[in-house]
Amino acid sequence: MTLAAEINSNGNGDSPEKLLSPVLSAFWDDPQSWTLETYRRHEGYEGLRKALAMTPDDLIAYVKDSGLRGRGGAGFPTGMKWQFIPQGDGKPHYLVVNADESEPGTCKDIPLLFANPHSLIEGIVIACYAIRSHHAFIYLRGETVPVLRRLHEAVREAYAAGYLGTNILGSGLDLELTVHAGAGAYICGEETALLDSLEGRRGQPRLRPPFPAVAGLYACPTVVNNVESIASVPAILNKGKDWFRSMGSEKSPGFTLYSLSGHVTNPGQFEAPLGITLRQLLDMSGGMRAGHRLKFWTPGGSSTPMFTDEHLDVPLDYEGVGAAGSMLGTKALQCFDETTCVVRAVTRWTEFYAHESCGKCTPCREGTYWLVQLLRDIEAGKGHMADLDKLNDIADNINGKSFCALGDGAASPIFSSLKYFREEYEQHITGKGCPFDPAKSTLWADRHADSTEVNA
Amino acid sequence: MTDVSLGMPQLPAPAYPDEVRARLEADAGEVIARYPDSRSALLPLLHLVQSEEGYVSRTGMAFCADVLGLTTAEVTAVATFYTMYRRKASGDYQVGVCTNTLCAVMGGDAIFDELKSYLGVGNNETTGDGKVTLEHIECNAACDYAPVVMVNWEFFDNQTPESAKKLVDDLRSGRPVEPTRGAPLCTYKETARILAGFPDERPGAVEASGGAGPASLIGLKLAKGEVPGRTRVVSPRGEHRQDAGQDGPQSGSEHLSSHDAPQSTSASDPAAAPEQHPQGPSSEEGE
Secondary structure (H helix, E strand, O other), X not given: OOEHXXXXXXXXXXXXXXXXXXXXXXXXXOOOOOXXXXXXXXXXXXXXXXXXXXXXXXXHHHHHHHOOEOOOOOOOEHHHHHHOOOOOOOOOOEEEEEEOOOOOOOOOHHHHHHHOHHHHHHHHHHHHHHHOOOEEEEEEOOOOXXXXXXXXXXXXXXXXXXXXXXXXXXXXXXXXXXXXXXXXXXXXXXXXXXXXXXXXXXXXXXXXXXXXXXXXXXXXXXXXXXXXXXXXXXXXXXXOHHHHHOOEOOOOEOEEEXXXXXXXXXXXXXXXXXXXXXXXXXXXXXXXXXXXXXXXXXXXXXXXXXXXHHHOOOOOOHHHHHHOOOOOOXXXXXXXXXXXXXXXXXXXXXXXXXXXXXXXXXXXXXXXXXXXXXXXXXXXXXXXXXXXXXXXXXXXXXXXXXXXXXXXXXXXXHHHHHHHHHHHHHHHHHOOOOOOXXXXXXXXXXXXXXXXXXXX | OOOOOOOOEOOOOOOOXXXXXXXXHHHHHHHHOOOOOHHHHHHHHHHXXXXXXXXXXXXXXXXXXXXXXXXXXXXXXXXXXXXXXXXXXXXXXXXXXXXXXXXXXXXXXXXXXXXXXXXXXXXXXXXXXXXXXXXXXXXXXXXXXXXXXXXXXXXXXXXXXXXHHHHHHHHHHOOOOOOOEOOOOOOHHHHHHHHOOOOOOOOOOOOOOOOOOOHHHHHHHHHOOOOOOOOOOOOHHHHHHHHOOOOOOOOOOOOOOOOOXXXXXXXXXXXXXXXXXXXXEOOOOOO
16 A cells, blocks of 8 residues: 555656646636636637637537547547537527536536636537537536526626627527526436436436437437536637647547545645546645555546556546546546545445436346345445355446446446455455444544654 | 225315415416426426425425426426425425535544434434424535535535534524535525526625635646645645544444435325325325
């Protein structure tokens, strides 16, 4: 395991100024960062002017050439998604922004919208011009009222300034934007469940094909994009695709928000070119909390297979994380130190998936339920060795056999924790209980010891 | 009518008083106009009826069905799918403690346990004075501020058992409470109206608590060379530390899940509160 002190000294010498690249977050420290006035002071809505000077098809090609990939988890090329919308079909087209950020560990879109909602609105206008849409929706999870307030205000400002409504900036483009608050359901982050929910139904995924690009909202061609994907578009237009491609790698170009959380000295948002490593992020931000070691972490939320301290140098881009056996996901870097019981962590995540399973398909609905039963027994010291294979077996019957990716996500922590920490599961069984003290994992655990304890 | 209710459908829910209905109908018209298809207004309308009564009642569901041309069964199916719609009258302040893995490990479990015993209520239960409804919630997209407590869906970041107890004390005694990120608290009903899509009209509500929170700015400050020391704790989490005593963290090896059994489905809701029972057979299950 890596000591926090070693992480601190292992840096390659590059300064945070060189490693980080704030774009969306560049003026979050402005006292009124969320206002139109502030946004304009930082070249806001300049990308839109450039976009409106292009033809919609050229605009789609431009975004495609920039290499921007979806920031919601799957990494699908954004421009390609736009290109799939059939043109001249006589049907209304819709853009739906997925702001239902609920993946455990994920906390990028909510701070982005709280501090800089106009970047999303500008991106929406650009995207709608490209796909010939006249009505867009922001599906915001309902549990974040402070963000809803600022979205309401930003949309009002944008209408008043002529960035929304009719004949936007004299271009002839008409666009309505509706902010829609959800009502509490993780599954609505799945794009087809989101569409059903937006149609006023229970949020359950749809069978595909047809894909939303052909039959989405109200059975019309629909693009569903993540907040950060759309919010990244204005800067690409304003500063150019070559500038965007100068960051990151050939297949994963550009900048993105990394969210560091857990047992680290300084949790928070870090905007950097794709491909930065967790070691670099920890190194610049103060490492793990004093006297503790990194034990396991997720690269992109709980649905992405966990990593250990062996993976500190994995480049955090789509290919790098994939090659190491996980997924970049939402770049939600949840870091847990050696005080954390992996069985407890996985049990709680699994309870989450069981609670959030929509019930539509059997493998996920039943599988997550039984995983919870087994895990609770193991955590309580009532498990048997055979349960470990059974966990793997159930997870295998959910993974790839469920209606949507929620099931795959539920299987990820099971597979990966058994791969890296099977011994710890066994300890719970042979020792008939959990060997960890949860009090030692808390935010305030080391307060009394801070002055005396030098290292773990 | 007869008193024998076995298998008999419940009577339709009573309607709202005329003036309430007229007011809600005007609001509903505004909501429906935002969408190309009226049914899309159902989720906001359920928030709207929740802003009237503090929960989604049979009357509220019947109202939604009526204005949207849906059956009450269709509305009930939706209302019972989403966790933000309350199924029974509850407190003015919904205190939600995040107990998803990261917050739980960072202290959310301890906070939730502490509040349960301090308030003398269980999950999804309300204090006797009708002020506070306690529940555990799932990840609320604020992991860099863990452990997180939400009150009426405003952020209270970097909580401890002590700070959370003070928070509920303040809520119960009517002292003004301001979130770490968000606007000064309004009641649950008023919050529900914002969720229905009606902007918060209170002066200063949008700008309250300022721009990005401290953790959101860590990377930006580093990029600007503004955070010098590597070991210096610059986030606000340190500020809260002194007020959390030795109590709080739960006892050693026992950390049973705070997750309870799933809520019962609509049809098997306790018949104890029949007036809140969604329309449908009132005694087909659970008896």
